[in-house]
Each structure stands twice: as C-alpha cells, then as structure tokens.
Amino acid sequence: MTDVADRADSRADQGTDDELIRRWKSGEQRAATLLVGRHADSVARFVTSLGVRDDVEDVVQDTFVRAFASIDGFRGESRLRTWLFTIARRLVLDARRSERWRGEQVEVQDGDARTDFDPLDAMVADEAERRMHGAVARLTPTQRQVFGLRVGEGMSYREIADAVGTTEGAARVHYHNAMRAIKELLDD
C-alpha cells in the first residue's frame, strides 16, 4: 500500500486517459503508472462492492494486466474507468463460476438482506461514519455496487449500467432504493 500523498501529481499535467494510453503504447512506462494511479483505487472500491474480501489487490492487478494486454480493444466509446470496471466485474464473476474461490468468497445474491462485510469497522472511529458504513453494508449487493459507483465515483446511470451489466433504468431504481434505505437506517 502506498500513501495517497504519493500521488499528488496534477491531473491536468498528466494528460487525459487517451493521451496516456498513446504514450504507453509508444513506450513510455510512466504513462502506465499514471493510469494505474488514477484508477486503481476506484477499481478496488468497485471490486470491494462486488463482495470480494481478501483478494481485492489481486483482482485489481489482474484487471489492469488484462486491460493493458488488450488495450487495442478499448475503443474509447466509454470512459476507461467504466471499461476497467467491466473487466474487473468479469474477472470476479469468472472466478466465482470456476469455483476457484469457493470457500474463500461469499456468493452474494440480491436476496441477501445484508452482508457481514465491513473491512473498515476497525478503522472507523467516528460513530456517524460507522453508521454510514453499516447502512451501506446492509444494502443488497447490486444496490451497493450502484450506490458506490453513483456516489463514490459520480458515474452516470449509463456508465453504471455498462459496468454492472444492467440497464440504465434499473440502475436509477437501484440508486434511489439504496438512498431511501440508507436514509431510513440513518434516521432510526
């Protein structure tokens, strides 16, 4: 793990994702470092929202390796981050399907009322923030994914639909249901 302060480079100085991709393809390794630094935490948060517990870093690394290996397949029709989320989600689903992680991962379904996943409980000292984490953790997996992408990443419903594999309308409904549930839990 590195400190957030290590990545204080100005985004404007780094260039857009497309520019960095071009620079990496022309042999500039630092461009890959900038791209990973820009998106790794978001991918990690998304992977976490998928219910992955212990192998978040492995999944994130696999996501970037896969993405860079097939970078010519990225047409720029979506944001790079959305594309990375799509790859990460596919990796997680494939791993679950192949049963490689069976026993280590919790197979989460939308029917589950809550999950016991909250890795930050120990770190969160503030009671209000702990309650917020508790409220988010009680969302269904899909609600949590959509809510995390909408509130944590500021993604549009269209982008969320692409990343999560649902429709724009469904993403909107999941977000509003999640928001309502969180408000109710926090008001209790």
Added chain:
Amino acid sequence: MTDCPDGAVRDLLPELVNDRLAPDVRRRVDAHVRDCADCQQEVELLRALRASLRRVSVMDVGTIVSAIPAYRAPRRSWGGWRAAAAIMLLAVGGTSVAVLQRENTAARDGGVSAVAPSGRGTSPIAQPSRAPTLPAIQHPAPELALGNPAIDELNDRELATLLAELETLEAFPSPDEDRSADLVVPSPAGTD
C-alpha cells in the same frame, strides 16, 4: 430527512458532489440547492457517504505496474489477406463460369445447331436427357477428344468411324426441353 419533491434535481446531486455536472447544469442545480433545505441535507449526506466510500484501501501502484507487460503492437494478420484473395479467386472463377455458360447458351441458340444437327443419336452417350443424374449440360465430343489420351493412336479408319458417330450425336440438349422430370430422386429405403 425528507426528500425534495424535485426529483430531477435530486437525481443530479451525486454528480454535483462529484463535480461531474456540465457548467450550465451545475449553475441550475446550485441555485436550487441554495434555496432547498432538503437538498442541502441530501448533499451533506452524499458528501459524507462519498468520503466514507472513497476511504477504502489504497492500492500499491508499483506492484500493479510491474505486472503489466510491455505494449506489443498487434501482429499484422495475413489471414485476412488470404481470405480476401480466396474470395477474389472465387468471384473471378464464378464470373468466368457464368460467362462461359452464357457463351454456350448463345452458341446453342445460334451457330452450333448448324454444326451439330439435332437428330437423335443411337449411342448411349447421345442420351443426356435420360441420364439419372443432374441435368448438367453435357459436352460429349470435347470429352472424347480431351479425355481420351489414346485418341492419337487411332488410325484413319477408326477416326473416320468415330467422327461418323459424332455426327449422329446431339451436340446439346434442347434448351426448351423441360428436364426437371429427368431428375431421379432416390426414394427413401422402404418407401417404394
């Protein structure tokens, strides 16, 4: 906490706290939020939730980057060229066959009939319309000439006999003849 009745604006609040609104939309939403206590509360909550959601682990960029292989430009695929060449070859071949068939048809309708009178022959070779196979146009004479390597070994008398026999052949089947009835479709076993 109550919800603002303006659902359209409320729907944009997550993008507001993530600074992802277009400038004109942002001005409109900001103006609404300034006068709306419900939206102010929701924006406050969303900011807190965003900070909380984004406080998850920080990834080790160096480790990830070290696992990324160097870029390799996609290989030039010759498979596509091969396929294109094959398609071109088929197209040229198909065109040639079509042209030849057209020429044959024209010849049948015109001068060939003068060369090859339409008298019915007696040789089995001269019964193309009765062949139990597909009604393809048959060219018995060229086949005889080209397909028999021993034709050069015939003496004059044998050649004269062969030519006389050829004279009796119908050069081409009549183009007007409906030959679909000639097709012999094998019946499935046990149905006859």
